[in-house]
Amino acid sequence: MWVEKYRPKTLAEVVGNEQAKSEFVKWLSDWKKRKVKELGVFFIGPQGVGKTSLAYAAANDFGYQFIELNASDVRTESAILRKLAPISGTISLDSFSSSEFIRKDIMVFLDEVDGIYGHSDRGGLGAIMELARQRNILLILSANFPDAVKHKELLKNFKRIYLHPLSPRQILIILKRICETEHLNISADILQKISMKSRGDARFAINTLHMVAMGHPLPEDLEVNLTTPLAKTVNDLIQCKDHMEAINKISYSLSRIDEIYRALSEAIANSNLDTSKRAEIFDLISKIDVFMRKIAKKGQWKILREVIYLLASTSLLIPGDRVRYVEKIPDYVFSKVIYKSRSEKFNEIINSLKRRLHCSRRKIVQYMLPYLAFLAKNNRRISGLSKDDINVMLSVLT
Ligand SMILES: Nc1ncnc2c1ncn2[C@@H]1O[C@H](COP(=O)(O)OP(=O)(O)OP(=O)(O)O)[C@@H](O)[C@H]1O
Numbered sequence: 001m002w003v004e005k006y007r008p009k010t011l012a013e014v015v016g017n018e019q020a021k022s023e024f025v026k027w028l029s030d031w032k033k034r035k036v037k038e039l040g041v042f043f044i045g046p047q048g049v050g051k052t053s054l055a056y057a058a059a060n061d062f063g064y065q066f067i068e069l070n071a072s073d074v075r076t077e078s079a080i081l082r083k084l085a086p087i088s089g090t091i092s093l094d095s096f097s098s099s100e101f102i103r104k105d106i107m108v109f110l111d112e113v114d115g116i117y118g119h120s121d122r123g124g125l126g127a128i129m130e131l132a133r134q135r136n137i138l139l140i141l142s143a144n145f146p147d148a149v150k151h152k153e154l155l156k157n158f159k160r161i162y163l164h165p166l167s168p169r170q171i172l173i174i175l176k177r178i179c180e181t182e183h184l185n186i187s188a189d190i191l192q193k194i195s196m197k198s199r200g201d202a203r204f205a206i207n208t209l210h211m212v213a214m215g216h217p218l219p220e221d222l223e224v225n226l227t228t229p230l231a232k233t234v235n236d237l238i239q240c241k242d243h244m245e246a247i248n249k250i251s252y253s254l255s256r257i258d259e260i261y262r263a264l265s266e267a268i269a270n271s272n273l274d275t276s277k278r279a280e281i282f283d284l285i286s287k288i289d290v291f292m293r294k295i296a297k298k299g300q301w302k303i304l305r306e307v308i309y310l311l312a313s314t315s316l317l318i319p320g321d322r323v324r325y326v327e328k329i330p331d332y333v334f335s336k337v338i339y340k341s342r343s344e345k346f347n348e349i350i351n352s353l354k355r356r357l358h359c360s361r362r363k364i365v366q367y368m369l370p371y372l373a374f375l376a377k378n379n380r381r382i383s384g385l386s387k388d389d390i391n392v393m394l395s396v397l398t
């Protein structure tokens with residue numbers, strides 16, 4: 001997803017919210033010198049303005065290992081410990097102060113803190129406070145709407161940093177950067193529209209751009225590259241006929257290896273290949289997965305060549321005429337947009353059928369649509385319905 005791909009990696013890449021940025025940097029430097037009185041930092045601000053991104057970028061710049069936890073995963077003390085345990089074997093709250101855990105300089109980012117309450121969450125807030133009191137790991141909290149009463153303790157003891165919606169101009173900067181990297185040719189007008197409509201939410205803006213780039217919905221005057229780079233790589237790869245060709249495709253692609261093999265497995269899962277063929281392909285993909293984890297965890301980069309070789313072999317196993325990768329619509333907001341436009345078209349068709357067949361909408365939907373869809377699926381012509389109409393019906397029904 002582009003929102004992840006384009007998450008700022010350094011503070012310099014975080015657009016806007018200058019005050020929050022400098023407050024945070026100052027606080028972090030003081031924390032390093034043990035000069036702060038607060039237990040950690042509490043980011044407060046609406047969705048998609050860069051709370052997670054700011055923490056992540058600062059962690060990179062300041063050399064912290066970044067660990068992101070969702071509050072819903074860590075409602076209880078034991079859940080928090082369970083989540084953090086893999087970092088340093090089994091730990092207890094006490095051992096935070098003495099284990100090597102501390103020396104690793106870890107930034108724990110706890111998202112959606114507004115979802116945690118006191119008693120009902122069996123100690124979640126208490127555990128956070130206790131963890132923070134040890135002052136051994138850097139704890140960053142984040143929330144959209146903290147509750148003045150329920151989160152009183154956190155608000156009192158953490159350095160509050162407020163982030164604000166980005167301005168259209170700032171959103172535009174982010175979108176233009178992405179367009180450049182993706183070699184997208186999208187009109188200034190559309191970019192303007194997206195940045196105005198996003199109301200300061202960069203995630204919304206990037207997802208909308210992604211959707212437009214994928215052709216959904218496609219205004220007539222828009223010039224876009226319909227396939228995303230990942231979809232192009234994967235679909236080209238599936239078509240390759242020999243090893244060398246496939247290896248070249250992978251090596252020269254702009255997409256990352258993990259994106260490619262995940263996309264491949266998605267394409268296989270959605271295909272109609274028979275079970276034994278799928279099993280054969282998934283077997284190779286799972287080997288790739290194991291290797292990739294070794295690279296990610298242990299930095300064994302020398303096995304990357306094997307991974308590329310294996311990925312090439314996998315793609316050769318896939319019958320190019322029967323599998324196709326379609327990149328998913330990135331966000332529920334946009335599936336709604338698409339669903340809406342689809343359902344408008346759908347209603348139009350139903351209304352025209354209503355008039356022609358002299359019966360109610362319910363009868364058409366309940367009794368006739370499945371039958372019409374069956375005919376359409378079997379390539380029978382249905383008088384009065386265009387191919388497009390039929391596609392709309394099928395997409396709603398299936
Ligand atoms: N200030 C920014 N500069 C550059 N990119 C940004 C900025 N803010 C957000 N983005 C982009 O939007 C995406 C979502 O932002 P992020 O996850 O940081 O938002 P958030 O404030 O943590 O939202 P939420 O409250 O929903 O957790 C990021 O992955 C990044 O691509």
Ligand SMILES: [Mg+2]
Nearest residue numbers: 051052111142
């Ligand atoms: Mg976030």
